[in-house]
Amino acid sequence: MDALLADLRSALSDDRVRYDAAQRSLIAHDASVFDGGVSGPVCYPVDTSEVQAIMRIALTHGRAVVPRGAGTGLAGGAIPLGAPVVIAMTKMNAILDVDLDNRVAWVEPGVINLDLSRHLRPMGFHFAPDPSSQQVCTIGGNVANNSGGPHCLAYGVTDAHVVSLEIVLPSGEVGTLGTLGPDDHGLDLRGAFVGSEGTLGIATKVAVRLTKNPPAVRTLLLSFASVRDAANTVSDVIANGIVPAAMEVMDQKITIAVENFVGAGYPLDAAAVLLAEVEGLEGGADIDAERISDLGRANGATNVRQAESDEERALLWKGRKTAFGAIAQIKPDYYLHDTVVPRSALADVLETIYDIAKRHDLIVMNVFHAGDGNLHPLLLFDARIEGELERVHAAGADILRACLAVGGVLSGEHGIGVEKQGYMEELFSADDLDHQNRLRKAFDPACRANPGKVLPMGHSCADIQALRAVPTGVWG
Amino acid sequence: MGASVLAIDDPVLHEFAELVGAEGAVSVAGGRTRWEAGGTLSPEAQVVEAPTGIVSYRPEEMTMQVRAGTTVAELDAALAEKGQRSALADRGGTVGGAVAVGESSVDQLGRGAVRDSVLQVRYVSAEGKLVTGGGPVVKNVSGFNLPKLLTGSLGTLGLLAEIIIRTNPMPPASVWLRCEGLSPARARDAVLTPSAVLWDGGATWVHLEGHAVDVRAEQKQLMTLGSCQEVGGPPPIPAHRWTLSPAQAAAFSASEPFLASIGVGRVWASAPQPALPVDPVAELIGQRTKQLFDPASRLNPGRTP
Known part of the structure; x- marks a missing residue:
């Protein structure tokens, strides 16, 4: 360890390579409930050449590397397993160039998502992916997880907004994936890299697409007497050929918690609320808002309200985006799930989720990206009460399987990390996973980048113990 | 444990996998509208035809599951009946061909890019096995993104058998x-x-x-x-x-x-583009990918994406 630290410190500086207990303990966790992380040295590089140096030093010392952004991940993707070198990208946080001719911005991965959109706003643009954690999460983390957010319904998730990447491979080579142009020459390695949860290398510069701010925005709040009515409205909107910018549903429990927390004017007596936003030009936005209101009423909406001002709109969104923080009033801990089901299955699956929670004697709240069928059941618990977390895990497994049973998938935007590795074989066949593993090995033949994640045990790069057993210097 | 959720039960796809087999140079023909893309196919390659037909169209989900040999024209006709369309351009070819080439429509700004519209791919591997990448829903980060890798790969990593694409409402x-x-x-x-x-x-x-x-x-x-x-x-x-x-x-x-x-x-x-500069690291990863997916170089020999 001393030799590794000395090498890292001589490549960076003493104060940017941390190995104190407090730092290692902090870095051993992300925003998920997963324990078991053990951090090695934590490095804070300031440029690409330092990232490259760290990679090479780690390789020489037989250590794996784990990239880290703001640590807001919910699937354990950034948790260090087996004392790897952690590369914390938060000091690489410059917006390098806003190129309006190409409608892209080159940014470093440590730039915070919301900071980028704030920077672009005066120029009339924004970065479309807007995860609920956007006040703290980084662009690099968005790239690693292929992050979404409410407004990805119309605009698509991160991979539709990242045109090119400078990366450092686990072997230390620096290259560029993708171009600013229509990338249909050569393999789409850029597309393969986005969402790979730090297992293919580290992005050191990211070219993101700029989305023009729409002149007209209409935000609707529809109240319903049942969750089913809200879910059916969502299916009907899509089936009627309307693709709103966002369609978010909150059930009564979470709505009350949110309202107590921010006082956004949400109704306390509705079984569910649908927050729908349409944007574009004035005329079309009015038409779509009217049609969504009508479809809501046809599905039994008890109240339909349109935000009258930007302030009112901002407050409604603040309520939606701080929903997870509002939970603390009820229970000290929560487990946030992330699955996707066909939109037409939403109503039935939600009913099943409430039944599952009841069966496991847990409180569940639902707040989700209804427009693309992306569910986020929140299971509340108190970690101090013995057996509660175990019940949460058991209920979570039942929820995942219920979603798979209706043709859903394991994750819509949080990723697999360590959370859902064990379920990958329920979705994919051995041959499917073998091909995913081949893709991983094309970037990282020696399994140096974030091993032990995504693919289940039994596939190479999954077994941390085996990796740790390899003698130092073997890849030097 | 039972079969995985995405296990393939369509006998037509299994027949296609048998046709491709596990040995010998092989290619799959669509409408041959971009037959020379990426180079000239080696003459020793056996040319097979991809399976055809729409498997499942769910307009309310905005998803279309279609076998690769189906023509884009047939796809467009089915979509138009429900007031929808896709990112694929009709150049007289097939869905599999359009995805393998990855060329977006002239209306790319409105319809989106082909690579962003492919939700799930099923293909026959160099070992003659059927492989599924991605998933059937519109939002999915479950595992590595094989649909992105296969789109535009000119059939050099696997021969496309079936695709699920995202559809979109036809503007009024x-x-x-x-x-x-x-x-x-x-x-x-x-x-x-x-x-x-x-x-x-x-x-x-x-x-x-x-x-x-x-x-x-x-x-x-x-x-x-x-x-x-x-x-x-x-x-x-x-x-x-x-x-x-x-x-x-x-x-x-x-x-x-x-x-x-x-x-x-x-x-x-009017003239071909001079060779584009290639990033050496991207080239290295591309070569390794080909080596790992098709070690004997039997898939579409002569072509490079």
Whole structure:
């Protein structure tokens, strides 16, 4: 360890390579409930050449590397397993160039998502992916997880907004994936890299697409007497050929918690609320808002309200985006799930989720990206009460399987990390996973980048113990 | 443990896998509209046909599951019945061919890029096995992104058997304008979400789609900026695809006819594009990928994506 630290410190500086207990303990966790992380040295590089140096030093010392952004991940993707070198990208946080001719911005991965959109706003643009954690999460983390957010319904998730990447491979080579142009020459390695949860290398510069701010925005709040009515409205909107910018549903429990927390004017007596936003030009936005209101009423909406001002709109969104923080009033801990089901299955699956929670004697709240069928059941618990977390895990497994049973998938935007590795074989066949593993090995033949994640045990790069057993210097 | 959720039970796909087999050079033909893309197929390759037919169309989910040999025309007809369309362009070929080439439509700004519309791929591997990548829903980060890797790979990593693509509602109104005295950059800036802005070095074409009231408003706006006339569609598109940055495409010049797609970076030119510079690291990863997916180089020999 001393030799590794000395090498890292001589490549960076003493104060940017941390190995104190407090730092290692902090870095051993992300925003998920997963324990078991053990951090090695934590490095804070300031440029690409330092990232490259760290990679090479780690390789020489037989250590794996784990990239880290703001640590807001919910699937354990950034948790260090087996004392790897952690590369914390938060000091690489410059917006390098806003190129309006190409409608892209080159940014470093440590730039915070919301900071980028704030920077672009005066120029009339924004970065479309807007995860609920956007006040703290980084662009690099968005790239690693292929992050979404409410407004990805119309605009698509991160991979539709990242045109090119400078990366450092686990072997230390620096290259560029993708171009600013229509990338249909050569393999789409850029597309393969986005969402790979730090297992293919580290992005050191990211070219993101700029989305023009729409002149007209209409935000609707529809109240319903049942969750089913809200879910059916969502299916009907899509089936009627309307693709709103966002369609978010909150059930009564979470709505009350949110309202107590921010006082956004949400109704306390509705079984569910649908927050729908349409944007574009004035005329079309009015038409779509009217049609969504009508479809809501046809599905039994008890109240339909349109935000009258930007302030009112901002407050409604603040309520939606701080929903997870509002939970603390009820229970000290929560487990946030992330699955996707066909939109037409939403109503039935939600009913099943409430039944599952009841069966496991847990409180569940639902707040989700209804427009693309992306569910986020929140299971509340108190970690101090013995057996509660175990019940949460058991209920979570039942929820995942219920979603798979209706043709859903394991994750819509949080990723697999360590959370859902064990379920990958329920979705994919051995041959499917073998091909995913081949893709991983094309970037990282020696399994140096974030091993032990995504693919289940039994596939190479999954077994941390085996990796740790390899003698130092073997890849030097 | 039972079979995985994405296990394949379609006998037609299994027959296709048997046809491809596990040995010998092999290629799959679609409509042969881009047959020379990426190089000339080695003559020893056996050419098979991909399975055809729509498997499942769920307009309310905006997803279409279709076997690779189905023509884009058949796909478009089925989608049109439900007022929808996709990112694929009909060039007389098949869905599998369009995805394998990965070339987006002239309306890419409006319809989206092909690579962003492929939700799930099923293909026959070099070992003759059926493999599924991605998933059937519109949002999915479950595991590594094989659909992105296969899209545009020219059948060099696997032979496409079935695809699930995202569909989109057909906009209620559509107008093509041909404008003189209006620079393409100014046209692009003047409208919010054009489906296409094209420029041939002289005139600018703008494709406006959306609600009729919005299309009319933007048409009116453009007519104040230049001399614009409604036309039936885009001008003739030259044969050779060039890949440039959007800024380079907007500043393109050539003595022969060309058409630049503004905001995309595509130029269709009369001559082939000189070889593009290749990033050495991307090339290395590409070679390793090919080696890992097709160690004996039996899939589409002679072609390089």
